[in-house]
Amino acid sequence: MRLDDLTRLNEARRARRAAMLITDLRSGESVVELEGENARPDLREAIDKAYRSGKSSLLETEDGRRLFLNVQVPPPHIVVIGAVHISQALAEMSRVVGFDIRIIDPRTAFATEERFGGVDHVADWPEDALNVRPLDPYTALVALAHDPKIDDFPLIAALRADCFYVGALGSRKTHARRVERLMAVGVTEAEIGRIEAPVGLDIAAQSPAEIAVAVLGSVIGAFRKRAIGR
Structure with a gap:
């Protein structure tokens, strides 16, 4: 995980804001999505589902990519x-x-x-x-x-x-x-x-x-x- 990704996740945790680390398992590339940013509109349905459940999950996209959605939701x-x-x-x-x-x-x-x-x-x-x-x-x-x-x-x-x-x-x-x-x-x-x-x-x-x-x-x-x- 890149340092700037870790920093954003920690900031979100302190602010009681939901966040997600989306990682492409093939390339290893990752991006942090903060709730409200809509950084990945193509994954909106899967991201919303993960936020509501509070559970991390593996997602296979239509183009064959395998993404890991590592979700971080503030305790209700x-x-x-x-x-x-x-x-x-x-x-x-x-x-x-x-x-x-x-x-x-x-x-x-x-x-x-x-x-x-x-x-x-x-x-x-x-x-x-x-x-x-x-x-x-x-x-x-x-x-x-x-x-x-x-x-x-x-x-x-x-x-x-x-x-x-x-x-x-x-x-x-x-x-x-x-x-x-x-x-x-x-x-x-x-x-x-x-x-x-x-x-x-x-x-x-x-x-x-x-x-x-x-x-x-x-x-x-x-x-x-x-x-x-x-």
Whole structure:
């Protein structure tokens, strides 16, 4: 691997940006493709498939070339706003499927070590926590606090950061009021349309654990079907 290729891959990793090293196995020539560059439009379908799966693969082209697609995708990350019972269940389930998770809640009685031991959690306002560790396109934002003072800012931040999934707890009536608040501060209808509310798959979930299952199902689906940057 050339030094400049390695440098670009390392820079992409630090920036949580997907990248791929495409190597011609016959000639040994290689090129780095960063998500969004569209460096190889002739391989677009195969490249998009590799980005979505996160798995490296061997590709045989129509002209007989054998290319190795060495894919590097940032670990998918879930940021949960609200240290509630659903969050506790979601934290356990997320680890099973390989998603990093972080819980943010300014209510110090909720975001405690006793309730979230071993889980990345912070008892701080989302404005401050997300300033330290910003959202990005490989992050899912799940708003569960059910309090506009806590939920609204991270929802807006998630839409602006192009998070691959944005969901919010609450009934349709609650969401209608949320829509009014967000539009009042300049969020567009198209952006609001990206918010899944009520949050999670419609499986008639009742308990916190069942709601967590529904939420995780939506997050996984959104990640695997996400649009690849151009």
